Every structure is written in C-alpha cells, then in structure tokens.
Amino acid sequence: MADNTDDDSLYRIKEGDYVVLKRGDIFKAVQIQPKKKVIFEKQWFFLDNAVGQLYSSTFEIVSGILQPQKPKNTESSSDAKEAGTDNRNIVDDGRSQKLTRDDIETLKEQGLKGQEIIQQLIENSSTFRDKTEYAQDKYIKKKKKKYENTVTILKPSCRILAMMYHGREPGKICHLRYDTLAQMLTLANIHAGSKVLVFETCAGLVLGSVMERMGGYGSVIQMYPGGGPVRAGVESFGFPTHFHDMLHEFPICHVNALLAGTLDTTAKDPSAASKQSSMAAEEEQNQPEAEQQGSPEEQSMDTNSGADGGHNQEKEEREKEEREKRKEARAEEKKVKQEEKRKKLAAAAALLEGRNADGLVIASRFHPCPVLMGLLKFLSPSRPFVVYSQYKEPLIECYTKLKEQGGTVNLRLTDTWLRHYQVLPNRTHPVLLMSGGGGYLLSGTTVATDRSKPAGSQRAEEPAPKRLKLTDTEG
C-alpha cells in the first residue's frame, strides 16, 4: 500500500531529470540541466527555475526565464457579456481588427503578457461583440493558442512519450500510433516478473514502454540488428538505475549460432583477431617495461652527475614513456570493453538458451516474417506474441507461414481506429480530423509443436477449417 506521507520529494523536479514539456497538444522531451537553453514552440528559455518545483506545474516564459504561473486565471470572460445571435450582419471586409501587425509586435516587445495582448485584440475588434457566444469563445481560444507563452513540465510516461513520438517523429517509430502500442502491451500480456523478448526499431519507445510495464521485475532481452541497440527513447523515460539491471541485449546476427548451439561466449571469443591484437599490445607493453627497468637508475645517475646532455635525453625518454603509457591505457580500455561485451552476450545467451521466454514483441522496419519465425523459437508454449507492421501485407505473409508451420493458435490480424471527440455544451461532435492509420498487429499464442508431423510436410493453405471439418464429422 502507498504510504500516506506528505513527502513530495518524488513529485519534485530535480536537476538531471528527464522531463516532457507540454504546450497545448505539443510535447517535447528534454533533460533538466543547469544553464541549458531549450527551444520549444518557437520560444527559447532556460530550465533552471523548474528545479525544485512540482511536476505538472505550468510556467510562464518571461524573456527566457520560467516563472511559476499564478493560480489558474479562470476563463476570463469578457466583462460585457454581449453577444450576437447569428452572423447575418457580419461582413468580412478585413478591417475588423484595428490593431496592425506592427502594433501587435510593439505590444509583444513591451513585454505584455499573452493574456493582455488578447484583451487588446478583443477590444480592438469591431465585430467581436456581434459574434455569437460560441464564436467569441472560439476566437479567444485561437488567440490564446497564439499569444499565451506558457509551458507545462510533465513527468514522462508511456502515454506521453507515445503521443509525443507519434506527433513529432512518426517516421522514427514506424508510424506506430499510441493506441496500437497500447494494444501491443496488453496483447503480449506484459507484466512484472516475466521474461520478454523485444525486437524494435522504434527509437527505444517500445522497449521503454515494455520496461515501464514491468516495473523493474523480470527481464527484458532486446534483440538488436546491426552494431548495437538504439535506446534514445528509453532515456526519455528516466527510469531509476535498477530498471537497467533487468535489461539485456543480444545481436540478431548471433541468433542462428545460438539456435544451432555453436555460439561461443567463452573468454577466448569474440574473435581470434581481436584477441591477437590485444596480445600483441600486451607484448608491446611488456617490452618497453623491460627496457625501462634500467632507465630510472641511469637517469638518476645522470642527474646526480649534473650532466647537461642528460636533459634532452630525459625529455625524449619521458615522452616515449608517456606514449607507451597512453598506448597501454588504450589497449587496456579496449580489453575491458571487449570483456564487458562478451559478458553481456554470455548473460543474454544464457537467458535465451532455455527457450522459455514469456512474451515476444516485434515492431521494426524489417520484414516481420523472418524476424518472427526466428524469434518465436525462444518462447515457451502457451505464451503470447505480438508483431507490429506499418503495412498489412507482410503480416498476411506471417499469418500464412504460421498457419503452415503450426505451433501457434489464436492468430489475429487487427488494427484499431482512434476517434477523438470535442465535448462542449451544445457543441459535441467527433474531432474533424482523425488519424489515417496507426499500423497493423498480428497477435497469437504459442503452443507445443507437434513432434509427429514431419518438418516441411505439404499442408493445405488453410488447415484450420479442414481440420475442423474432420473433427466435426467425428463429433
């Protein structure tokens, strides 16, 4: 149970925190750093003043400095509640606003608050009073959006980051819409204590979401293509350090070797060449050391004798020593790094070797079919898997292959539509624009494979109904 203390420390913004800036429906993820200039929605400011404030606070931006906003100014309705009933007499002559662009710029330069500028605009609009109440509302809202310079600082979460990525950089996350991501996390039954495989090229957003749902319990193995895993998105979540203890990584280029049992993760790996080079480096290091052993005495003798000629030699000696030391340090560093990488690989391999993972989530720019077929082998029977694709056709192929292969049930190819509503008194309707597509999902459950069935046997395109008929006649 939650402790009911009045301790706010968890809810206060600290230096180094990863936060999300919000203005209207626009989000941006940043890290709180001293004297760091941030540009957000055509405005620049420093985040220093946010430190120590509570999360979800709204700040006003005054010449680059955040100032905590005063308690909410309630909808400042124009004092004179004058409004027209319709627009029969409103003529668009382009002259209703008496303030010119320059006037407005001047107001801004004078450092007028957004609220004040809007008030000026209303007072100088000849048609405002004739507008209907609703139109007045709309006018004020529109101007607010433009002139109010406030920013809200939020604690990052899967919801916020998924919305941010979808709004800002859909290309980076394969156009995965946030409702689709929500479906994935649920369909894959992601929860604390399980062992989940993730293959994604969505900047780490999917991985981070999976980690958030696991709360630091269990393990996540990120299967990654290429040289290393991309985790920019994971950073933005700002997880506590212990969350990273549950995160492992495994390069997909070693999957075949692992499945065949030929993956070597012992100390003599990763490759003989690199080992040789490190050996060579070691030898190099050893030699100068041997040479140097005599030198300090010589040097001391030199200095004792007070010979002038010794200085240059000494310098050279010292430089040589320095060079050697640097070389040594570099080689040492490389060795440590390689050893670390090997250890990581061995740890991830050990987790995978049991082929008893509890869930599989795939969302990448790669063709999902080979990825799914390759990684499904690591799952225990009776475990869910979810594959995302921006396009439907590759998932049709996955579906067909899985049906041929067997080993899965409950296959479903789905997508979701997301519709937002404007809910206001007498003005309720669906929002005019809706997202055209948030991608497709193929989900299902693994089952024990039929050992009696010879591999690669010719099977009908769609065995399921056929088999049903058979059993039906029996029944």
Next chain:
Amino acid sequence: MSFVEYSDLIQDGDVAIVYLNHESMVPVKVQQGAQTQTRYGVIRHSTDLIGQRYGSKVTCSKGGWVYVLHPTPELWTVTLPHRTQILYTTDIATITMMLELKPGSIVCESGTGSGSLSHAILRTIAPTGHLHTVEFHQQRAEKAAEEFKEHRVDHLVTVRNQDVCKEGFGVTGVADAVFLDIPSPWEAVRHAKAAMKKQGGRVCSFSPCIEQVQRTCEALADQGFEEISTLEVLLRVHDVRTVSLPLPDFGPDPSAQTQPDSTEKTPPGQASVSLKTTTPPREIPGHTGYLTFATKPRT
C-alpha cells in the same frame, strides 16, 4: 498458475483455458478426479491436465484434441461467465495506457461487474500495487471476490459492496488512477477526486451514450480536472484468405502474334488470378463506449 505469474505446469486448483478452435475456448477449473466434456470427447483432469505443460495438446476420448492454455486476462475476457456487459481487450488496452497503470499503481474501480477489466488491472499493477473495486450488487461483489481468490490474485484486491455514487470508494487520498463504468459517472466524480492522491493522478470513465459523456465532462471540469479528453477506439479484425478473381474472355485476339513456341494456355473461361488478401468480417462491433480521460491536478 496465477493471473499475475506464469508457470509451466498445470496444477490441481488452476484455472486453465481449453482451446477448442478459433471461435471457442472454455475456462476449466482443474481438479483431481474431475472431467470436462467437450465436443471432441472427455478430458480427464488427473491424467490429461495435472502435471502437463501449459500449451500442450490434449487428446480427448473421441480421438479429437484440444490445446490447454495458461490463463491470461485477455483469454479470461473472452471466456469468462458474463454477469454484466463487459469491457473487451481493445478498450482495456487503451484504458491501461491512458491511466498510466504500472506495477505499484493504486487503482480504484467501479463497478466490478464481471471482473473483465479488474483482472487486466491486477495483472498490470502486481506485485506491489492494489485495486480497490466497488460493486453495489451484492451477489456480483461476492462472486468477484470468490473469483479473485480462485485466480490467486486476492492479495492485490479489495472488493467493497457499496454504492459508489453515495459512499465513494472506501479509501481517500491513495489512488493513482480511478476508473468508472457506471450508469451515472458524473455522480461519482467527486468521490473519484477524494479517493485520489493529493499529488494528482488520472481518471477514466466509460459510457456508451454521448449524453452521459457530456454530463461527466461537465462534472470533471467543475471538480477542477484538467486535460479532459474523450475518445473511442474501434477494433478491426482482418480475415486472411486466398481469393481468386476470374479473368474475362475477350475471345481470340487476331492482332496478337501467335508465336510458334507459345505453350498451351489455360482454356478460356477458366483463367483466373488468385491472391492473398484480407476481408473484413460481415459485421463488426461499431461502438462499445466512449472513453473520457482526465487528469486530477495537485490539490
């Protein structure tokens, strides 16, 4: 087995999901000596289930076979006994994300109904979170409590039999998130606020009718909730199939050069192109309900 923890082997007392075919699954309470009748014949628990691995194929008495699956909230949703209208996985997934549920979350829910959403919440907030669920119908409340015990999640949930609109959730200042699925959610908004942490949190209300949504939004705004947003998520299922489209026969083409080595084509009238595609089901659920979300600011 538990709804919040996987296990490999089926044990006495587990709830297992028997997968008969694409359309039908049934939940089975595993008991030493018990039997379950299916259209493929009898499943004998002692020999066919207990000690077997989840996900294995079970051959029934008539020679037919079924798969036995480990229960998950999603499988439970499609197999549970309905005591009320229930929430389905598409809405549940959206609710879970938009309420920002995660391990450790404290959640209030009303009504409990058939427990479809409750199981999904419990799965997500385990092992350190807690669910306070309120159901004004006594029998339903009792049945839900019994189910939570059977599913070994009772340590994570408190069921209260009271009217949420009059008496609230039975807790104050503890919840990170509140979910409402009742006929008049606007009457429970202030109770939701009272149940939530002073530092704030998220709230969601599910209503089938837009008038309910309007009243709820008004109540939320009155109580100082922010970021009010209403949305609806619709699931589309695509049936994968191979279709073949016949090609029209325009008769022999005199302008076409007949090549001497041209192989015998399919006789006219039989030419067709087949392709893999998907078709939508003939009917799909066009509406379940509107989901209204809001944020309670710090008070």
